[in-house]
Amino acid sequence: RKEVEQDPGPFNVPEGATVAFNCTYSNSASQSFFWYRQDCRKEPKLLMSVYSSGNEDGRFTAQLNRASQYISLLIRDSKLSDSATYLCVVKENGNKLVFGAGTILRVKS
């Protein structure tokens, strides 16, 4: 079983749609969680950290469920510019960062 698993997609959605991605992790001792965004053939960039109580940044909402060991990212009112690959990143005990393979999002007009 992979340490961090994501549905690779692609998720094809129309502009204005709401879309949600899940990510599961295997190490119950994982400490911190993040979502990164990676545009095609570019470097990843931090989108948001995921806090235990859940957090929101504009159209983006991140949730953490420690009991079920998954995190989620919700994007409301999708824009064309949201098209990218979204990487789930888990910081394990011992400070190791483990990256998921990413979920591809394509927003169409």
Added chain:
Amino acid sequence: DGGITQSPKYLFRKEGQNVTLSCEQNLNHDAMYWYRQDPGQGLRLIYYSQIVNDFQKGDIAEGYSVSREKKESFPLTVTSAQKNPTAFYLCASSIPRLAGEVGLGGELFFGEGSRLTVL
């Protein structure tokens, strides 16, 4: 502007040759990392360095070597011993550790990457 610069952006190599990828940062970050990205897989850690003159192997260090003689620079050499070197290589650095904080932070700043193709 502060940032991380990787070069070259594209590199072609013949089998049996060593190549060195450059990574320079002017962010005054202590920690630097090298990752490899293959299609359909997450980033995998090759080597990392938390301080000058010190570095540690990551998950896939075989066939690679690094040095950290200066805080700003963390070059990666892909040796002929690396069996499948064609990949996208990403260098990153992390924000300075807060007092009492140890290890890797959560925010990594990446360079634009170097795409290596072995012919």
